[in-house]
Amino acid sequence: MDIKIQNLSKSYGAQKAVDHISFEVRTGEILGFLGPNGAGKTTTMKMITGYLERDGGEILIGGQPANEPHMKKHIGYLPEHNPLYTDMPVIDYLEFCAALQGVPRTETAGRVREMVRVCGLDVEKHKRIRELSKGYRQRVGLAQAMIHDPQVLVLDEPTTGLDPNQIVEIRELIRKLGKEKTVILSTHILPEVEATCDRILIINRGSIVADGTAEVLRKQAQGQQVLRVRISGAETGAIAEGLRELPSIASVDILDPGQQRFELQSLPEQLSNQAVFELCVRRKWVLMEMIPFETRLEDIFRDLTLK
Amino acid sequence: MNPIWVIAKKELGSFFDSLIAYVILVAFLGLSGLFTWDPLELIGRSDIFFRKQADLQAFFGIAYWTLFFFVPALTMRQIAEERKTGTIELLLTKDVSDRQLIIGKFMACFMMVCIALAFTLPYYITVARLGDIDHGATLSGYLGLLLMSAAYISIGLFASSVTSNQIVAFLLAILIGVLFHILFEVMAGNGQGWFSKLLENMSLRYHFDSIQRGVIDTKDLVYFASIIVLGLGLSELIISKRS
Numbered sequence: 090m091d092i093k094i095q096n097l098s099k100s101y102g103a104q105k106a107v108d109h110i111s112f113e114v115r116t117g118e119i120l121g122f123l124g125p126n127g128a129g130k131t132t133t134m135k136m137i138t139g140y141l142e143r144d145g146g147e148i149l150i151g152g153q154p155a156n157e158p159h160m161k162k163h164i165g166y167l168p169e170h171n172p173l174y175t176d177m178p179v180i181d182y183l184e185f186c187a188a189l190q191g192v193p194r195t196e197t198a199g200r201v202r203e204m205v206r207v208c209g210l211d212v213e214k215h216k217r218i219r220e221l222s223k224g225y226r227q228r229v230g231l232a233q234a235m236i237h238d239p240q241v242l243v244l245d246e247p248t249t250g251l252d253p254n255q256i257v258e259i260r261e262l263i264r265k266l267g268k269e270k271t272v273i274l275s276t277h278i279l280p281e282v283e284a285t286c287d288r289i290l291i292i293n294r295g296s297i298v299a300d301g302t303a304e305v306l307r308k309q310a311q312g313q314q315v316l317r318v319r320i321s322g323a324e325t326g327a328i329a330e331g332l333r334e335l336p337s338i339a340s341v342d343i344l345d346p347g348q349q350r351f352e353l354q355s356l357p358e359q360l361s362n363q364a365v366f367e368l369c370v371r372r373k374w375v376l377m378e379m380i381p382f383e384t385r386l387e388d389i390f391r392d393l394t395l396k
Numbered sequence: 397m398n399p400i401w402v403i404a405k406k407e408l409g410s411f412f413d414s415l416i417a418y419v420i421l422v423a424f425l426g427l428s429g430l431f432t433w434d435p436l437e438l439i440g441r442s443d444i445f446f447r448k449q450a451d452l453q454a455f456f457g458i459a460y461w462t463l464f465f466f467v468p469a470l471t472m473r474q475i476a477e478e479r480k481t482g483t484i485e486l487l488l489t490k491d492v493s494d495r496q497l498i499i500g501k502f503m504a505c506f507m508m509v510c511i512a513l514a515f516t517l518p519y520y521i522t523v524a525r526l527g528d529i530d531h532g533a534t535l536s537g538y539l540g541l542l543l544m545s546a547a548y549i550s551i552g553l554f555a556s557s558v559t560s561n562q563i564v565a566f567l568l569a570i571l572i573g574v575l576f577h578i579l580f581e582v583m584a585g586n587g588q589g590w591f592s593k594l595l596e597n598m599s600l601r602y603h604f605d606s607i608q609r610g611v612i613d614t615k616d617l618v619y620f621a622s623i624i625v626l627g628l629g630l631s632e633l634i635i636s637k638r639s
Contacts, residue, residue, distance in 0.1 A: 138489040141638055158493060166489045172482035176413055188402040189490040233486070 090151030090163060090240040090271055091115050092137065097146035098295075099132050106132040108295035109146065114288075116240075119267035121286030122275035125394050129295040130275040131169050134243050137273065138166045150241060162191060165239035167247055171230040175219035179210060179229055182218060183236055190237035204232040207262065223250040231259065235266070242266065244274040248281060260285050279386045293394040306389050314355040315382040317344070318365060322374035325349050331368055337361040352382070399492040403500025407474070408507050416470070417508065424466050424512050431458040432519060450527025455519055456537040456608055460601075463509065463545050464577055468569035470508055471552025472562045474501045475635065479560040484635070494635045498557075498628050502549055509545040513538060533610040540607040543620040544600060548573055550627025557631040576600040576623070 092114040099107040107129040114120045122130050135141040137148055139156050148155035150163065174182055183201045192200055205214050208228040213221055218229060227250055234242060247263065248256045263272060263285055276282055282289050283303045291299040291306075299306055320328050325346045332341045332351060337359040344350040355361045362379065369376040411417035430436075432455040434443030444454045478484035487497055523529050548569070555568035577600055584595035596602050600623075603616040 135485075140485055140489050158491070161489065161491045164489070166486075168482060168485045168489070170482055172486050174410075174483060175481075176410060185402065185406050186490065189399055189487070189492055191491050 092155075092241065092271055092273070093147075093149040093152075094133075094137075095147045095149075097133065097136060097143055097148060099129075099136060099141065099144050105295050107136070110292070110295070110297050111146075112290060112297060112300060114271050114273060116271050117268055118288060119263065119272040119274065119286045121282035121289045122273060122292065123277075123279070123282055123289060123390060124275075124292040128292045128394070130292060131245055133292070134166075134245050134273065134275060137241075138164055138243050140166075162237065163240045165234035165237065165242045167230045167234040167242075167244045169245040171227055173218050173226060173229060173233075176217060178217050179214045179221070180205075182229065183232055186233040187236045192237050200236055200238070204236055207235070208232040209258065224252060224255045227251055227255075227259070231262070240270055242270055242272045242274075244272065246276055247274055248276065248278065256281070279390060283386060291390065291393050298393040299389070303386060306386070314360055316353045316355070316361060316365065317350065317378070317380045317382050318353060318376065319348060319350045319378040320369060320374050320376055321349055322369075323372065328374065331372060331374075332365065335361060335364045335368060337364050350378075399490075399496045400500045400503060403487075403492070403497060404503035404507065407501055407504030411470070411504070411508055417511075420466050420469060420508070421512055421515065424462050425515055428455060428458050428462050428516065429519075444523065450523050450529045452519060452523060452529075452534050452537055453608075455516065456541065459513075459516075459541050460544070460604065463541060464548065464573060465570070466512075467505070467509065467545055467548040468552045468555070468566045468573065470505045471501075471549055471556050471569060472566040473556065474505070474553055475556040475631065476560050476562045476565045488635075494632050498553060498631050498635065501553060502546075502628060505549045505552070506542075506546055509542070509549070513541060530610070533608075536610045536612055537608045539612070540604050543607065543617075544604055547576070547600065547620050547623040547627070550624045550631070551576075554627045554631045554634070557634045 094113070095111045096109045097107055097111070098105070098109050110129075110133065112120075122134070124130050132141065136143045137150075137155060139158075139161055142156070150160055153160060155164075174185075177185070180201060183204060184197055187197045187200055188194075205211055208231055210225065210228055210232060213225050218226060221229065227247070231244070231247060234244065242263075244263070248259050251259060260281065263274065266272065267285075267287070274285070288302055289299070289306060290297060318332075323331075325343060328349065329341050329343055329351060332338060332353060337355050338361055339354045339356045341354075342352040344352050353361060353365065362381075365379065366376060368374075411420075431438065432444060432452075434445070434454075444452075447454060475484070478487065484497075488494065492500075520529075520534060524531075551572050552565070552569040555572060556562075556565040558568070559565050576598070580595045580599035581601050584592045584599060586592075587595065597619075603619045606613060607616050
């Protein structure tokens with residue numbers, strides 16, 4: 090089931106939490122929702138799940154309005170802070186959630202077993218939820234979101250509080266699920282979006298400021314190729330001069346005269362790797378290092394959200 | 397299974413899981429039993445032995461007060477706690493409507509009261525063996541207690557839905573309850589004319605006494621039904637605001 094959102098808006102009093110945003114998520118796509126705190130991520134997710142009423146706009150899930158009561162069966166939701174009934178044992182809790190989502194009684198036991206297996210809860214399944222560590226609680230939260238095998242998964246910060254091993258496991262789990270389902274997840278952890286998501290949506294002050302794959306966002310943010318090179322075999326000044334004369338180079342910065350490191354910026358739409366290499370060969374300079382400098386997602390994020 | 401029952405079952409289970417059920421049962425039965433039979437002559441001339449009549453009026457008079465305090469203790473956490481821990485979001489994003497949630501919670505509390513009252517059936521059996529008990533009046537006495545409890549449960553759920561603090565919910569329920577329980581009656585007694593008549597009709601005691609006497613009048617049933625519908629309706633309205 091795909092999700093189509095058009096002109097969605099929501100205000101809390103005078104404050105606009107979500108301001109006419111539109112986007113689409115296709116079936117089998119994992120969308121990463123990024124943005125600073127208070128940008129409107131959680132509000133948007135709550136509207137998709139039908140918890141909050143929207144002020145305006147439209148949310149269509151598989152072509153049907155999301156706020157129709159029967160749509161809830163198709164959505165699995167892990168809320169922010171992962172609220173749980175901590176007095177309940179894990180199994181009872183999952184059975185309760187299955188019953189609420191209308192999983193037929195004959196299938197409940199099977200679904201619960203499946204979730205316990207998929208989320209790695211086997212060791213802890215008989216404990217009460219309050220006795221579990223944060224990582225296991227998070228797994229219980231994921232398990233309850235998926236218990237009814239929903240077509241759409243909305244996960245609000247699914248990996249907070251997990252250790253690095255667990256993060257990798259959960260990530261793999263989400264990737265696996267994402268092949269057949271439509272997944273929207275929000276996070277603060279930037280490498281996470283790159284590792285897990287097919288597409289990134291950056292939202293700031295209720296509006297979408299960027300939309301695309303990590304690749305595309307980099308290109309947009311950067312525009313020009315940046316190379317860091319270290320060349321020896323001649324005077325620093327002479328090398329800089331030689332580099333500047335190359336037709337594809339826009340600018341040359343000397344980063345470290347002693348080590349002879351330079352930062353080269355290419356002209357838009359042009360690559361200079363080959364030209365630099367050939368120049369070194371011609372002049373008999375030694376090319377010690379050539380590092381394509383990638384704009385980190387962090388920088389893109391800062392750029393877009395600090396405006 | 398209907399979501400109302402799933403929620404009711406879970407809530408009833410959590411009463412028994414969390415000791416609340418046992419504490420309330422012990423306190424309710426202890427206090428009600430003590431004052432109904434009154435072996436220590438604490439309240440003097442109104443216990444079963446003193447009345448020298450085979451009826452349960454003594455018990456109904458006591459339960460009228462004990463339930464008044466125990467019902468808010470059952471309802472106070474129902475919605476306040478869900479709000480505080482955020483689990484309300486979890487429930488309402490599942491295939492459950494606001495109304496089903498409220499009715500489920502109502503049913504759980506009501507079943508808990510039914511269980512507590514079921515434990516007083518031995519009083520009925522005992523008195524029935526001691527003398528010629530009026531079965532109709534006894535049954536309508538129980539009906540009165542059940543209707544009163546249902547009314548206070550819906551008031552309690554309303555109080556629990558306006559706050560995320562359980563103590564506030566408890567006190568608010570008592571505060572609203574005491575109007576119906578006794579204050580309207582007192583005010584009616586001090587006044588005259590149509591206003592006094594109105595207050596008397598709003599007093600729960602007035603309708604409770606009428607049912608307890610064995611007269612089940614539509615007017616009384618409508619009175620209890622209106623409190624229940626109003627309380628549950630307002631709770632639903634407040635939850636739907638999602639604040």
